[in-house]
Amino acid sequence: MISKKMQSLVNNNSVIRQMFEEGRNMARExxxxxxxxxxxxxxNVPAPEKxxxxxxxxxxNEDPLYIHGYMNNAGYPEVxxxxxxxxxxxxxxxxxxxxxMMTVGAAxxxxxxxxxxxxPGEEVLTFAPYFVEYKNYVSNYDGVLNTVNTDHxxxxxDLSDLEDKIGKDTRALIINSPNNPTGVIYSExxxxxxxxxxxxxxxxxxxxxxxxxxxxxxxxxxxxxxxxYVTKYYDNTIVCYSFSKTxxxxxxxxxxxxxxxxxxxxxxxFSAVTIANRVLGCVNAPSLFQKVVAECLDEKADIAxxxxxxxKIYDALTSYGFQCVKPEGAFYLFIKTPxxxxxxxxxxxxxxxxxVPGSSFALGGFVRLSxxxxxxxxxxxxxxxxxxxxxxxxx
Amino acid sequence: MISKKMQSLVNNNSVIRQMFEEGRNMARExxxxxxxxxxxxxxNVPAPEKxxxxxxxxxxNEDPLYIHGYMNNAGYPEVxxxxxxxxxxxxxxxxxxxxxMMTVGAAxxxxxxxxxxxxPGEEVLTFAPYFVEYKNYVSNYDGVLNTVNTDHxxxxxDLSDLEDKIGKDTRALIINSPNNPTGVIYSExxxxxxxxxxxxxxxxxxxxxxxxxxxxxxxxxxxxxxxxYVTKYYDNTIVCYSFSKTxxxxxxxxxxxxxxxxxxxxxxxFSAVTIANRVLGCVNAPSLFQKVVAECLDEKADIAxxxxxxxKIYDALTSYGFQCVKPEGAFYLFIKTPxxxxxxxxxxxxxxxxxVPGSSFALGGFVRLSxxxxxxxxxxxxxxxxxxxxxxxxx
Numbered sequence: 001m002i003s004k005k006m007q008s009l010v011n012n013n014s015v016i017r018q019m020f021e022e023g024r025n026m027a028r029e030x031x032x033x034x035x036x037x038x039x040x041x042x043x044n045v046p047a048p049e050k051x052x053x054x055x056x057x058x059x060x061n062e063d064p065l066y067i068h069g070y071m072n073n074a075g076y077p078e079v080x081x082x083x084x085x086x087x088x089x090x091x092x093x094x095x096x097x098x099x100x101m102m103t104v105g106a107a108x109x110x111x112x113x114x115x116x117x118x119x120p121g122e123e124v125l126t127f128a129p130y131f132v133e134y135k136n137y138v139s140n141y142d143g144v145l146n147t148v149n150t151d152h153x154x155x156x157x158d159l160s161d162l163e164d165k166i167g168k169d170t171r172a173l174i175i176n177s178p179n180n181p182t183g184v185i186y187s188e189x190x191x192x193x194x195x196x197x198x199x200x201x202x203x204x205x206x207x208x209x210x211x212x213x214x215x216x217x218x219x220x221x222x223x224x225x226x227x228x229y230v231t232k233y234y235d236n237t238i239v240c241y242s243f244s245k246t247x248x249x250x251x252x253x254x255x256x257x258x259x260x261x262x263x264x265x266x267x268x269x270f271s272a273v274t275i276a277n278r279v280l281g282c283v284n285a286p287s288l289f290q291k292v293v294a295e296c297l298d299e300k301a302d303i304a305x306x307x308x309x310x311x312k313i314y315d316a317l318t319s320y321g322f323q324c325v326k327p328e329g330a331f332y333l334f335i336k337t338p339x340x341x342x343x344x345x346x347x348x349x350x351x352x353x354x355x356v357p358g359s360s361f362a363l364g365g366f367v368r369l370s371x372x373x374x375x376x377x378x379x380x381x382x383x384x385x386x387x388x389x390x391x392x393x394x395x
Numbered sequence: 396m397i398s399k400k401m402q403s404l405v406n407n408n409s410v411i412r413q414m415f416e417e418g419r420n421m422a423r424e425x426x427x428x429x430x431x432x433x434x435x436x437x438x439n440v441p442a443p444e445k446x447x448x449x450x451x452x453x454x455x456n457e458d459p460l461y462i463h464g465y466m467n468n469a470g471y472p473e474v475x476x477x478x479x480x481x482x483x484x485x486x487x488x489x490x491x492x493x494x495x496m497m498t499v500g501a502a503x504x505x506x507x508x509x510x511x512x513x514x515p516g517e518e519v520l521t522f523a524p525y526f527v528e529y530k531n532y533v534s535n536y537d538g539v540l541n542t543v544n545t546d547h548x549x550x551x552x553d554l555s556d557l558e559d560k561i562g563k564d565t566r567a568l569i570i571n572s573p574n575n576p577t578g579v580i581y582s583e584x585x586x587x588x589x590x591x592x593x594x595x596x597x598x599x600x601x602x603x604x605x606x607x608x609x610x611x612x613x614x615x616x617x618x619x620x621x622x623x624y625v626t627k628y629y630d631n632t633i634v635c636y637s638f639s640k641t642x643x644x645x646x647x648x649x650x651x652x653x654x655x656x657x658x659x660x661x662x663x664x665f666s667a668v669t670i671a672n673r674v675l676g677c678v679n680a681p682s683l684f685q686k687v688v689a690e691c692l693d694e695k696a697d698i699a700x701x702x703x704x705x706x707k708i709y710d711a712l713t714s715y716g717f718q719c720v721k722p723e724g725a726f727y728l729f730i731k732t733p734x735x736x737x738x739x740x741x742x743x744x745x746x747x748x749x750x751v752p753g754s755s756f757a758l759g760g761f762v763r764l765s766x767x768x769x770x771x772x773x774x775x776x777x778x779x780x781x782x783x784x785x786x787x788x789x790x
Contacts (some may be wrong), residue, residue, distance in 0.1 A: 001603055001658040003514050003536070006667045013670060021467070046459040056681075059451050060429045064441040072416070105501055106649070108676035115535075119398050136674040140510075141398070208396055249463045251682025253499070265396040272401045275408060279531040281503035286681045287646025288450075 012058055022352050030352060034380035038369040039354040041180065041331065043248040045306065045372070046279050048299040051247055054292045068290055073272075073278045075102025075256070075285055079294040083256055086297040089395050091229040101273055102285035106216050106242035107252040109273075110137050110174075111280060113212060113257065116272035117171050118143035125165055126174040127157050129181050129334065129361035132216070134174055143171070145364055155182040155325055155334070166201040172210040173198065178217040179226060181361045181368035182334040185221065188228045195234035208236055208264040210306045215332040216242040216255075219300045221306040222252075225328045227266020235262035236277065243293050245331075245372075248301040254289040306331050309371040313378050320386050321394030331372040334358065338392040347391065351384030398483040404531065416747050434586050436575065436748040438643040440701065440767070443694040446642055449680045449687045460674060462683055468673045469665075470497025470651070470680055474689040479649055481692040484622040494655055496541060496668055497680035500648040501637035505532050505569075508607060508633050509654065511667035512566055513538035520560055521569040522577050523755035524551050524729065526609070529569055538566070548700065550577040550729070552684050552722055554588045561596040567605040568593065572622060573612040576763035577729040577755045578722020580616065590629035603631055603659040608682055611637040612725040614695045617702040620723045622693075630657035640726075640767075643696040643725035649684040670688075700746075701726050704766040710774050715781050715790030726767040729753065733787040736762050742786065746779030 002010055023037035058067055060336035074080065075095050084095035118124065120142035126134050128147035138145040148165050149158040162173070176184040198209050213230040218241065221227060229259070231237045242255035259270050276283065284290075312325055313333060323336040329352075339345040341357035341364050348355050348367070358366030371378065389395055397405055418432035448455035453462055469475065472492050499506035513519065515537035521529055521543035534539040538581040543560050544553040557568070570589070572581040581589075593604050608625040613636065616622060626632045637650035654665050672679065679685075706726060709721055718731040736752040736759050743750055743762070753761030766773065784790055 001512070002663055002667045003512055005514075006511050006671060007669050009674065010663055010666045013666065016586065020465075040465065042465045044460065047463055051463075052454050056451050056454050059447050059454075064447065064643070065439065068442055070415075070435065070437045070645045092595055104677055107678055111676035115398065116401050117396070117398055119400075122425075133674065137676065140674060141716035211579050248459070250465045250680060252462050253678060253681050268397055268405055270407045271408065272397045275404050276401060277402065279528065279535060280675060282499055282677065283534065283648060284646060286648050286684070288683075290680070380605065 005139070015374070019354050019356060026352060026354075027254060032377075033353070033380070034104070035343065036350045036377050036384065037354045038373060039356050040372065041245070041370050041372060043245055043301060043372050044248060044374055045248050045301040046327060048296065048301060050299050051292060051295050053247070054295045055288065058288065058291050062135060067291060068288065071284060071287065072305070073284055074274045075100070076287070079290045080146040082294040085128040087258070091232070093229065093231060093260070095258065098270060099258055101257045101259070101270070101277065102290050103240075103255045103257055103277065104282045104285055105177060106214060106255045106284055107133065107243060108239040108253070108277075109240040109242075109255055109257045110212070111140060112215060112273040112276040113240065114141050114143065115276040115280065115342050116269060121169065122171045123167065123169045123289045124172045124174060125162070127168060129155075129182045129358060129363035129366070130174070130214070131176060132360050132362070153325070155179065155184045156242070157186065157190060157194065159197060162194065163197050163201070166209065168205045168207065170201070170207070170209055171172045172212050173288040174212045175230075176214045178220060178327075178329025180330055181332045181356075181358070182325060183332050185225045185227055185328045188226065190231045191228045191230055198234060199266060203385065210263075212240065213237060214240045220270060220303060220306060220331060222310055225325055227329070231258065231260045231262070235260070236264055238263065244271055246300050247296060249289070252289045254285055254293055255367045257327050263313065306372060309373070309375060309378055312375065313369065313371050316382050317385055320389035322385070322389065331370060333369040334366050335368055335369065337365055338394060346386075348388060351388060353381055353384050353388075400534070414749050414751060419747075421646040421747060426474055428771075428775070430747045430749070431779065432749045433766065433768060434751050436640070436765050436767060437645060437767055438640055438696060438767050440643050440696040442577065442643040443696060444692065445691050445694050446644070446687060449690045450683065453683065453686050462686060464682065465624060466628050466679060466682065468679055469669045471682070471685050474685045477689040477692065482624075482653070486627065488624065488626060488655070489743075490653060490655065493665060494653055496652045496654070496665070497685050498635075498650045498652055499677045499680055500639060501609060501635040501650045501675055502528065502532070503648070503675070504635040504650055504652045504671075505607070506535060507610060507668040507671040508635065509533055509538065510671040510675065511664060512605060516564065517566045518562065518564045519567045519569060519753050520557070520565060524753060524758035524761070525549075525569070526575045527755050527757070528570060537676060548564065548720070549726055550574065551578045552581065552589065553590060556591050557589065558596070561592070561604065563600045563602060565596070565602070565604055567607050569607045569609055570625075571609045573615060573722075573724025575612065575725055576727045576751075576753070577720060578725045578727050579720060580620045580723045581621055583621065586623045586625055586628050593629060593631070596638065606632045606633060607635065609635045611640050615640040615698060615701060615726060616700070616724040618704055618723045623725070626655045626657070630655070630675050631659055633658065641695050642691060643690065644684065647681060647684045649688055700770075701767060704768070704770060704773055707770070708764065709722070711777050712780055715784035717780070717784065726765060729761050730764065732760055732762055732787060743779070743783060746783060748776055748779050748783075
């Protein structure tokens with residue numbers, strides 16, 4: 001009964017989401033405290049208190065017709081102006097309301113962008129490993145997602161491979177820094193290097209190649225590393241932002257797109273993403289939370305909590321002999337597995353430890369741990385990790 | 396720069412939305428009270444007080460990690476159970492949580508259904524006039540939307556035309572009762588007639604043909620007419636519901652799908668719509684408002700307000716010589732125009748009256764008025780309508 005395109009998705013339902021369901025089932029069977037579920041990026045730090053205060057205040061003081069009503073498909077103009085002003089203050093940019101479209105999270109924003117840009121058969125590139133949904137998003141519009149290598153020690157982009165891979169049908173490159181699943185951050189030099197290659201290839205092919213910067217983890221940084229604001233380095237940049245991690249609001253589905261004036265055919269492109277938002281059925285980003293986030297642009301969830309988790313689990317696992325790059329941002333560890341990653345994940349499950357095989361991110365031989373869990377989950381999981389290390393003689 | 400598919404949409408941006416923007420501009424120029432904007436279905440009755448109370452209470456008393464976190468892509472299980480229980484109580488059905496998927500409004504729900512069902516080139520039928528976005532939704536999945544006639548006096552479906560139009564590639568029929576743009580309700584006999592034809596054609600072609608019932612206006616009924624619950628008449632039914640009009644929450648983007656156990660391959664189909672919700676980037680319906688609507692299933696916005704509007708504008712316009720069917724539900728009048736509908740809409744604009752040409756609903760020679768406006772807007776618009784009637788010598 002199902003469409004052919006969806007049938008294959010039903011057959012290969014997201015491993016991550018399956019593990020989420022399995023984690024819930026195991027928690028019921030063995031008790032919540034005896035299952036160490038590192039499978040999903042569901043923040044364990046509550047939203048800042050100001051989110052609650054703002055939402056309550058809006059509900060109690062503003063006109064319900066206005067706070068729950070339709071507005072422009074791009075979002076409330078005053079919300080978009082506040083987002084633009086905040087970015088301008090932080091990054092020295094010069095955005096205005098018609099550079100900003102409020103979205104149903106970054107995932108929906110990415111879909112609007114891809115629907116606006118991609119013709120059937122056209123190529124989108126991304127660095128592997130990558131957030132597995134990119135492939136599905138590109139496939140929604142009959143595009144083809146191909147991967148570019150990273151260095152498997154540092155997980156920094158392989159720029160010479162990028163240069164080789166870009167062809168005349170390449171419409172876009174998706175980058176994600178701080179990165180899911182590796183936690184690495186791309187430096188200013190890296191962004192400059194990417195921009196230079198894209199400009200060169202645009203000239204070579206006479207095309208416009210968009211740099212889509214997926215930035216749900218922008219604020220989650222644990223070192224003094226800078227996360228460069230990509231629009232400053234390359235004109236055809238589109239930023240996809242989400243408040244899911246910054247404000248711990250993943251269920252509320254609220255984010256925004258930035259399409260700078262410098263992008264090719266900016267007005268048409270902005271119309272196209274706005275219409276895509278409408279015809280894909282989102283219509284607009286949820287109205288109350290547009291107004292809430294506009295008042296919380298300087299807030300963020302407690303980063304110290306994630307940093308403590310990162311330090312604890314990174315130090316423990318490396319002391320047991322596991323190998324992984326020390327993440328500078330996001331809330332993931334990407335660990336080299338001593339055996340096949342699916343086999344390792346199955347072995348870990350015997351310890352009630354749930355991790356996602358790297359093959360789900362287009363890079364086998366690694367597993368991803370989401371450390372956005374309680375500190376106790378990390379502490380209590382360590383004996384299990386130690387036994388795994390002994391099992392595989394890593395020590 | 397824009398994809399070919401989007402370029403045509405950018406060129407033909409929604410007339411309704413354009414008028415919404417134009418209405419805003421005219422309101423700025425001439426003053427809010429001097430513009431009579433009947434173009435958009437943006438409710439003018441505030442959400443019931445219980446919506447506010449419930450939202451505030453959840454924000455003040457429940458764990459922010461739970462109320463703003465990720466859940467199953469289909470929605471919170473307890474919310475889906477409450478929706479199922481409420482439907483069962485009202486309609487004598489036997490739904491359970493795995494028949495209900497919470498959606499980002501009915502529009503997004505329809506997209507998930509169409510993505511789950513339609514292969515490129517397959518046909519979806521609907522009765523004309525129809526909500527113009529259906530065509531875009533079907534086109535998102537490379538399906539073809541074709542229309543079936545209605546009687547242009549009563550706007551009831553022409554069942555013999557339906558029987559003629561269904562072919563071997565017909566995957567679905569979308570119905571919408573109470574109807575946008577005509578306000579008519581399909582009786583039980585009509586639903587039985589549709590069901591009989593669909594069953595006959597399923598047998599004839601050996602196919603499964605889905606009846607997609609788009610029901611954002613289900614609760615907006617001004618007579619004693621019953622709106623039959625369609626799953627009771629036809630197994631392959633999918634209901635798309637929205638709280639946008641019932642609870643006056645259009646900006647919050649909250650609704651649900653019903654896929655009954657009787658539908659062909661129900662479990663696969665339910666998986667497919669859930670995965671479609673994920674890969675289209677919605678991921679889940681906004682979490683706080685899932686929990687709010689679950690506590691407000693017996694609430695509805697003030698229907699008496701809309702009924703008063705309906706009676707006032709219908710009585711006045713027919714007394715001026717305009718012809719239209721008296722709407723039993725929704726909040727639209729579909730008025731026969733004495734000249735070409737676009738010409739009439741342009742003439743009405745001179746009176747600061749904004750209406751949408753019927754050609755935007757695939758039926759020229761009519762205009763749609765949304766009477767979900769303030770009573771004063773209706774009263775103050777009447778002299779303009781009277782002058783239009785005199786201009787066209789309708790009296």
